[in-house]
Each structure stands twice: as C-alpha cells, then as structure tokens.
Amino acid sequence: MAKETHKQEFEIMRHDLVPLHEVISEEEKKQLFEDLNITPDQLPKIMDTDPVSISIGAKPGQIVKIVRKSHTANEAVAYRLVVESND
Amino acid sequence: MAKKTTAKLKAKKDIKKLKKPVKAEAKKIKIKKQVSKKPEKKEKNKTQKKTPKEKKKKEELKKPEVKKTNKKEKTSKPKKEEKPIKEERLKVKEKKEKIVVKTIIVPPRKIPEESAEYKKLRTEIYKILKERFLPISLIDEIINKIANNKDLMPKLKEIIDRVSIEYHKNLVDPAEACGIVSAQSIGEPGTQMTMRTFHYAGVAEINVTLGLPRLIEIVDARSIPSTPMMNIYLRDEYRLNSDLAKEVANQIEITKLNTIADIETDLTNLVIIVKPNVKTLKNKNIIIDEIANNVKKIRGIDAKIEKDTIKVTLDEPSYKKLLDVNETLKDLKVKGIDGIKRIIIRKEPNEGYVIYSEGSNLEKVLEIEGVDPYRTTTNDIQAVGRVLGIEAARNMIIQEADNTLSEQGLNVDLRHIMLVADVMTTDGSIRAIGRHGVSKEKESVLSRAAFEITVSHLLQAARRGETDQLGGVAENIIVGQPVNLGTGAVELVMRSSKKRGIN
Numbered sequence: 001m002a003k004e005t006h007k008q009e010f011e012i013m014r015h016d017l018v019p020l021h022e023v024i025s026e027e028e029k030k031q032l033f034e035d036l037n038i039t040p041d042q043l044p045k046i047m048d049t050d051p052v053s054i055s056i057g058a059k060p061g062q063i064v065k066i067v068r069k070s071h072t073a074n075e076a077v078a079y080r081l082v083v084e085s086n087d
Numbered sequence: 088m089a090k091k092t093t094a095k096l097k098a099k100k101d102i103k104k105l106k107k108p109v110k111a112e113a114k115k116i117k118i119k120k121q122v123s124k125k126p127e128k129k130e131k132n133k134t135q136k137k138t139p140k141e142k143k144k145k146e147e148l149k150k151p152e153v154k155k156t157n158k159k160e161k162t163s164k165p166k167k168e169e170k171p172i173k174e175e176r177l178k179v180k181e182k183k184e185k186i187v188v189k190t191i192i193v194p195p196r197k198i199p200e201e202s203a204e205y206k207k208l209r210t211e212i213y214k215i216l217k218e219r220f221l222p223i224s225l226i227d228e229i230i231n232k233i234a235n236n237k238d239l240m241p242k243l244k245e246i247i248d249r250v251s252i253e254y255h256k257n258l259v260d261p262a263e264a265c266g267i268v269s270a271q272s273i274g275e276p277g278t279q280m281t282m283r284t285f286h287y288a289g290v291a292e293i294n295v296t297l298g299l300p301r302l303i304e305i306v307d308a309r310s311i312p313s314t315p316m317m318n319i320y321l322r323d324e325y326r327l328n329s330d331l332a333k334e335v336a337n338q339i340e341i342t343k344l345n346t347i348a349d350i351e352t353d354l355t356n357l358v359i360i361v362k363p364n365v366k367t368l369k370n371k372n373i374i375i376d377e378i379a380n381n382v383k384k385i386r387g388i389d390a391k392i393e394k395d396t397i398k399v400t401l402d403e404p405s406y407k408k409l410l411d412v413n414e415t416l417k418d419l420k421v422k423g424i425d426g427i428k429r430i431i432i433r434k435e436p437n438e439g440y441v442i443y444s445e446g447s448n449l450e451k452v453l454e455i456e457g458v459d460p461y462r463t464t465t466n467d468i469q470a471v472g473r474v475l476g477i478e479a480a481r482n483m484i485i486q487e488a489d490n491t492l493s494e495q496g497l498n499v500d501l502r503h504i505m506l507v508a509d510v511m512t513t514d515g516s517i518r519a520i521g522r523h524g525v526s527k528e529k530e531s532v533l534s535r536a537a538f539e540i541t542v543s544h545l546l547q548a549a550r551r552g553e554t555d556q557l558g559g560v561a562e563n564i565i566v567g568q569p570v571n572l573g574t575g576a577v578e579l580v581m582r583s584s585k586k587r588g589i590n
Contacts, residue, residue: 017479052476073222
C-alpha cells in the first residue's frame with residue numbers, strides 16, 4: 001500500500017516577517033559610506049549563514065540593503081554588513 | 088501531460104533500441120529525437136530535482152542573479168520561475184517504506200498595486216520634495232488626505248513644506264541618549280505589569296505566558312519560550328474547507344501510540360500485542376503499516392502485522408526488556424511533528440480555519456502541504472531567526488514585545504521597542520540584553536564592571552592588560568568627566584546665524 005506524503009517548498013524571502021533584502025553594488029557602497037560618513041564595521045551585521053544571506057547569495061564583505069516595513073515610517077531603509085559567522 | 092508523453096517516448100525508444108538494432112530504425116529514432124527535444128530538457132530538470140534540498144539551494148543562489156541579469160539569461164530555467172507552476176510535483180520513491188514524497192512549490196502571494204491616481208500624486212510629491220526626505224508613511228497620509236479632498240490640491244506645495252519642517256523639528260537630536268529614554272519608557276509602565284501578570288491567559292484554551300514573564304523572556308532571548316505556540320495559517324483551498332483543515336491538523340499534531348491503540352503485555356509468552364482502534368485510525372487517516380514501520384524502528388524487537396493487530400516479539404527473551412519496550416511503545420510517535428503537543432482549529436472571520444498549536448516547530452510545519460508558509464508564525468524568536476533570518480527575528484521581537492505590552496493596556500511607543508530589537512540583533516545573531524548578551528560584549532572595562540560582577544571583570548581586564556577609551560557614560564561618571572552625550576558630545580560649536588536649511 002503506497003501512501004503519499006507531501007512536502008512543500010517556498011521562498012523565505014516572501015514570508016511576511018522577512019523584509020526585502022538586496023546586495024548593493026560597489027558604487028552604491030562607496031556612495032553609502034560617503035553619505036553616512038562611517039566605516040563598514042559600524043554597520044549592523046548579518047551572518048553569511050543567515051538563511052536570507054544564503055537565499056540572495058550574499059558573501060562576506062558585501063552590504064545588504066534592507067527595506068523594512070516599519071509601523072512608524074511605512075518603509076525604512078537599513079543596511080547590514082555581511083560577516084562570516086564564527087561557528 | 089508533457090512529462091507522461093516523454094516518458095512513453097523514451098520507453099518506446101529504449102524498447103526499439105533493444106529489439107531492433109537495425110540501421111533503418113535509426114532514422115526513425117532520429118526523427119523522434121528531434122520531436123522530443125524540448126520535453127527532454129524537462130527530463131533533465133526532473134533528474135536534477137531528485138535532491139530537493141540541493142535544488143533549493145541552487146535556485147536560491149540563482150535567484151538574485153536572475154533578477155539582475157534578466158536580459159542575459161532567458162533559458163529554460165528562468166522561464167519556469169516566471170510562473171511558478173502550482174503543481175510542480177515529482178516523485179522520489181523511497182525504497183523501504185513505499186512513501187512517495189512530492190514537492191510542491193508554493194506560489195508567492197500577490198500584493199495589490201495602488202491606483203493610478205495615487206501613483207500620479209506620489210510622483211508629484213516627490214517632484215516637490217526633490218532632495219528632501221520624508222518618510223513614506225507621511226507621504227501616504229498626505230496622498231490620502233488630498234485624494235479625499237480635491238480642494239487641497241493647489242496647496243500641495245505648502246502642505247509638503249510645512250510637513251517637512253515639522254518632521255525635521257521632531258527628529259531625535261544628534262547625541263541624544265535615546266537608549267536611556269527607551270529603557271525608561273519601557274521600564275516605567277513595566278512596573279505596573281506585575282499584578283495580574285503571573286496568570287496565564289489563553290487564545291482558545293492554549294495557555295500563553297503573558298505580561299512581565301513574557302517580556303523578560305523576549306529580552307533574554309531564551310532559546311525555547313516557556314509556552315511555545317504557533318499560529319498556523321492555511322493556503323486558499325485549505326482554509327475554507329473544514330475537512331482539509333482537519334487533515335492538515337492531523338499531520339501536524341503529534342500522535343502517540345497509546346492514544347490510538349491498546350497495548351497489552353502477554354507475560355507468559357513474552358509478547359506485546361498492539362491493538363489499534365480502527366475508528367480513530369480512520370479519523371486520523373493512519374494505516375496500520377505506518378504504525379508497524381514505526382514500531383520496527385525500535386531496536387532489538389520484531390513486529391508482525393496480524394489482521395488488525397501488531398504482534399511485537401523480542402529478539403532475546405527478557406522480562407525486563409519486555410517492560411522497557413512496553414514503555415517505549417506507549418511513547419512512540421506514530422504521526423505528526425515533534426514538539427507540537429496540542430492543536431486547536433478555529434474559524435476566524437475573514438480568514439476561514441486557522442490552526443493554533445501548543446508547542447512549536449517552525450522548520451517542519453512550513454513543509455506540511457496546505458500550510459501557508461508565508462504567514463505562519465511562532466512565538467519562538469530563536470526559531471524564527473534560524474529559519475527566516477535575523478531581520479525576521481527583529482520583526483518578531485518588535486511584534487511580540489508590543490503585543491505583550493499592549494495586552495496589558497500599556498502604550499509604549501513602538502520606536503523604543505524597535506531600538507531594543509535593533510540592539511539585540513546588531514551583530515547578526517540574537518543576543519540577550521543583560522549580563523549574558525549585550526553587556527558582556529561592551530568594549531569598556533569600567534562600564535562592564537559597573538554593571539555586574541565587578542571584581543571579576545576588573546581582574547580579567549588587569550590580566551589581559553585592557554585599556555579603556557572612556558567613550559561611554561558609565562566610565563566617564565566613574566572618572567568624573569563630562570559624559571559624551573548631548574551637549575557633552577560636542578567639542579566645537581558652530582554659530583547657527585545662517586538660516587538653518589531643511590535636511
């Protein structure tokens with residue numbers, strides 16, 4: 001007797017809790033640090049083993065642009081530096 | 088359809104190859120090859136998919152590339168992704184258990200677009216704003232107001248100017264101690280929470296920790312909350328049909344053997360007889376083979392199906408072993424997901440059936456067919472971080488903290504909670520606020536020593552030969568210097584005789 005079990009796949013990027021993530025280009029990166037007058041390590045971090053990083057293919061050293069859905073501003077842009085996870 | 092025909096074609100080809108290796112046949116095969124060129128590609132995809140995890144990774148890696156280099160790549164793969172086929176199913180036969188695993192790619196939900204009128208207004212506002220910044224929520228509000236009252240249209244520029252000025256007036260000043268403000272804003276109403284708080288309150292009979300204990304749990308970033316809970320939403324077809332919803336619930340809720348069967352121990356023959364209740368089996372959609380398969384996984388025993396019962400015999404006759412096996416059988420999982428203890432299905436207005444579960448296992452639940460993986464959530468923040476990433480965890484912290492506070496009738500501004508969530512997630516993992524998390528990683532020795540376990544911190548610092556840059560608040564107070572905050576943070580003050588520009 002064969003019984004069917006079903007498995008479903010989905011894109012985690014589309015989950016309600018996951019905001020839009022984007023790897024930004026080198027020029028954008030330069031512009032960003034100029035505008036904010038900071039160094040990369042002053043940004044919040046995101047691990048390269050983070051499911052979202054894997055999903056968008058972000059590598060350590062790159063900057064991820066995050067467009068958050070905010071309750072106060074509707075949309076808020078944030079940046080995170082991709083770092084190697086230490087475990 | 089296409090797959091079937093290709094399969095048939097292939098089969099035919101193979102037969103022909105075997106039976107008639109004549110040259111004349113070769114021509115026909117050639118023709119057929121040309122015909123079946125396209126479907127053959129699909130075949131290739133099929134073989135690739137046999138390892139769904141690998142494929143998933145590949146796809147995920149490919150996705151961003153596809154987005155960027157849309158022009159370059161327009162081969163067969165992106166085409167398929169353009170319209171996610173709902174019933175993308177494939178069969179991977181597992182040899183032993185005869186269970187067919189089908190993989191379904193859930194199509195993402197669509198987000199409605201806004202009307203042309205709104206769009207036009209939006210572009211106009213951006214034209215007036217030029218370089219100035221306004222949060223989108225304010226722009227939305229302006230658009231809403233103007234769309235409802237057309238008389239305001241000529242005053243658009245003035246409105247925007249005024250809004251912009253007001254917005255920039257209300258921004259947090261540079262070097263303001265926003266952390267302290269946040270801590271007090273959450274802490275002060277928190278003191279009023281203590282009274283009713285150690286009771287439990289339930290969403291439909293499921294107990295959830297609320298109030299202060301829950302708030303501490305969130306801020307401590309516990310790996311497992313004391314009352315894990317999930318809100319499991321269902322996909323379109325499932326959420327409106329009670330039978331289908333029940334089926335999904337059956338797959339999720341853990342079913343132990345002693346709830347569906349009588350377990351009898353025959354001490355004289357050293358045999359255990361498992362008698363499943365036929366009615367409950369039907370209700371839960373379980374076949375006896377499944378139970379037998381699960382029973383066989385226990386070491387050192389043998390199980391046989393005899394009509395409606397399962398006879399369990401021991402490899403080596405032992406009285407003690409028999410009792411041990413009896414205990415393990417009682418606790419044996421037959422169906423369901425580990426960690427999900429109880430399930431409640433409720434009908435919600437405007438939604439249909441929603442499953443609430445006691446216990447949580449996000450990874451597994453999202454894989455169950457029928458569950459809407461884009462809306463299902465858990466109150467286990469660490470699990471959210473694991474499955475959906477750090478940003479999702481941040482969102483969850485905000486949501487949970489806000490819910491616990493507002494449930495008690497306390498209005499804490501969301502921005503304070505957002506700051507807490509930001510601090511907890513800055514380094515890419517979820518850190519607790521307190522000795523084990525954020526405070527432990529402070530750079531300054533004096534600041535760490537001022538917080539807790541003073542002597543040990545100073546001793547460790549002395550041993551390592553650390554220096555203190557005196558950058559923070561606590562350090563500067565200890566040494567008796569102006570604190571690096573607010574007006575204390577500025578060394579050079581410019582005269583603001585020039586009219587201060589916006590932005």
